Amino acid sequence: MQNKVVVYSTKDCPYCLDLKTSLNNAGITYDVVDVDENEEQWDDLCETLNVEFVPTVIIADEDNGTGSVFTPDVHFDEVHECFDLIVKALR
Numbered sequence: 001m002q003n004k005v006v007v008y009s010t011k012d013c014p015y016c017l018d019l020k021t022s023l024n025n026a027g028i029t030y031d032v033v034d035v036d037e038n039e040e041q042w043d044d045l046c047e048t049l050n051v052e053f054v055p056t057v058i059i060a061d062e063d064n065g066t067g068s069v070f071t072p073d074v075h076f077d078e079v080h081e082c083f084d085l086i087v088k089a090l091r
Helices: 014-025 041-051 078-088
Strands: 003-009 031-034 056-061 066-071
Touching: 003 014, 014 078, 041 056, 056 078, 066 078
Parallel strands: 003 031
Antiparallel strands: 003 056, 056 066
């Protein structure tokens, strides 16, 4: 299974930085889309997937064209829960 992980974030979001640090520490490779620099793409994603917050993580299974979306609310503890779900999805 070939997974591609994409993290939608901003440069100054402490929750985004925390999640990316956790992903880095776990050795998980990911691409970053800065939503401030890609506002139209972010707006489309928000409308399509009904998400509102960063960080939002999409894990795409490139082999079968499916994917999963993970997005915590604005509470710090939920970032850790989101990270746990991401790790579980990648297993």
